[in-house]
Amino acid sequence: MPTRSQRKIADAVKPQPLADFKVGVDNAIFSVDTAQNRLLVLLVMRQQQPFLGQWSLPGTLVRQGESLEDAAYRILAEKIRVENLYLEQLYTFGGPERDPREETDKVRYLSVSYFALVRYEDAELIADGVSGIAWYPVKQVPQLAFDHNEILAYGHRRLKNKLEYSPVAFDVLPxxxxxxxxxxxxxxxxxxxxxxxxxxxxxxxxxxxxxxxxxxxxxxxxxxxxxxxxxxxxxxxxxxxxxxx
Known part of the structure; x- marks a missing residue:
């Protein structure tokens, strides 16, 4: 009897139509509020469907001719003003049905996630007349749109690991x-x-x-x-x- 791994390999080699993709970038932007010993994450309230009115990580679809990293920096520039920060690509989330639009658009939506670290006192939020942007304590984050709770948890684990193995802290400090x-x-x-x-x-x-x-x-x-x-x-x-x- 074939094992589970053998069955997965057999299913994978079956001919299937190629998927069409749209690629987005989602940022888990962390800030360190040392005055109150809080680790915060930046959330925005969605202004359109799907998940209208629900909190999410800041994100965007990648523009024509734009690199993934440029898209990640664009998200940062649109949401906060800060001089010292650390930014790193985190993971690609691309499971089927992670985005409700896939059913109607007949397109798969990939999210290439990044995480960033800034100091709370150094980061100025950019509202530009749009409500629904806030720092949330990581321990108090509500249910987010899409699979953003999963992205946030993954980013938090990576951040803690990077802090113990790399000089990431010194990219954030003066x-x-x-x-x-x-x-x-x-x-x-x-x-x-x-x-x-x-x-x-x-x-x-x-x-x-x-x-x-x-x-x-x-x-x-x-x-x-x-x-x-x-x-x-x-x-x-x-x-x-x-x-x-």
């Missing part, structure tokens, strides 16, 4: 920053709150942060040292888990 700025970003995204003293000691031991010799005063506490990220020194840790949180 050129100079305090160790507390970095600590707040990590703990907000990862949802883990280790002792700050241990975090500081482990991080500085790795050697890819340079003390600028400058300090900044915030509130009544002692002035905090400002650091700069050294990408060359970080190269030795590429794709290795950064165990300091």
């Amino acid at each position: 050129e100079v920053f305090t160790l507390n700025d970095l600590y707040q970003l990590y703990t907000t995204v990862l949802g883990e709150f280790s002792d700050y003293s241990n975090f500081r000691a482990r991080l500085l031991k790795l050697g890819f942060l340079c003390d600028t010799g400058l300090k900044v005063s915030r509130g009544a506490g002692r002035p905090a040292s400002l650091y700069r990220f050294n990408a060359t020194a970080f190269a030795a840790f590429k794709d290795k888990p950064l165990v300091f949180i």
